Amino acid sequence: MTKHTCSCAGHSVAAPGTPLKLHTTRRPALKLPKLITVAKRDEPIYRQLIDAAKKASEDAYQPYSQFNVGAAVLTFDGQIHSGFNVENCGYSQTIHAEEAAVTNALTSGLLKRAASHGLSQFEAILAVAVYAPKGSDPWPCCNCRQFLGEFGYDMHIIGEQPADGKILCLTLGQLVPFPFPIKEVLESVRGPR
Numbered sequence: 503m504t505k506h507t508c509s510c511a512g513h514s515v516a517a518p519g520t521p522l523k524l525h526t527t528r529r530p531a532l533k534l535p536k537l538i539t540v541a542k543r544d545e546p547i548y549r550q551l552i553d554a555a556k557k558a559s560e561d562a563y564q565p566y567s568q569f570n571v572g573a574a575v576l577t578f579d580g581q582i583h584s585g586f587n588v589e590n591c592g593y594s595q596t597i598h599a600e601e602a603a604v605t606n607a608l609t610s611g612l613l614k615r616a617a618s619h620g621l622s623q624f625e626a627i628l629a630v631a632v633y634a635p636k637g638s639d640p641w642p643c644c645n646c647r648q649f650l651g652e653f654g655y656d657m658h659i660i661g662e663q664p665a666d667g668k669i670l671c672l673t674l675g676q677l678v679p680f681p682f683p684i685k686e687v688l689e690s691v692r693g694p695r
């Protein structure tokens with residue numbers, strides 16, 4: 503292979519236009535996260551949450567993708583707030599259902615209510631249900647995983663398995679095993695709390 507020396511770093515790289523071949527594997531053995539079994543006593547409220555996400559998906563504004571998504575948030579005090587995707591002709595301005603549902607929950611005064619119970623922003627949301635009639639599972643896109651992570655990684659992400667209606671459940675932390683360190687970033691601006 504023809505080599506040339508990169509002037510900025512002084513190390514050899516493949517010549518321009520030559521595919522660089524790495525020798526380190528990019529197919530590591532990954533373990534899929536194990537689904538969480540929802541306790542029988544939690545099932546009614548989780549079914550209610552999924553139903554709220556389903557209902558919200560009906561109102562999605564999706565002229566570009568024709569892809570409805572609904573989401574519903576279960577707060578620490580048992581409230582349910584829902585939202586749906588709101589698309590935009592600029593595409594990147596599109597609001598995802600999870601963002602809308604969390605924003606609605608926050609608008610209800612969620613964080614103040616949580617604080618009055620001595621709970622932090624990381625404990626205010628117990629679960630988020632996601633539903634897309636054309637989708638196969640409820641796992642949020644990576645944008646939404648980061649967005650939800652602002653409110654902690656212990657929340658459940660739930661949805662219904664289309665084949666048999668079984669409740670699928672994982673924590674957000676299982677979906678984002680190496681999250682951006684929100685607590686450290688907050689501390690760096692607010693100081694330790």
Ligand SMILES: [Zn+2]
Nearest residue numbers: 598643645646
């Ligand atoms: Zn999303």
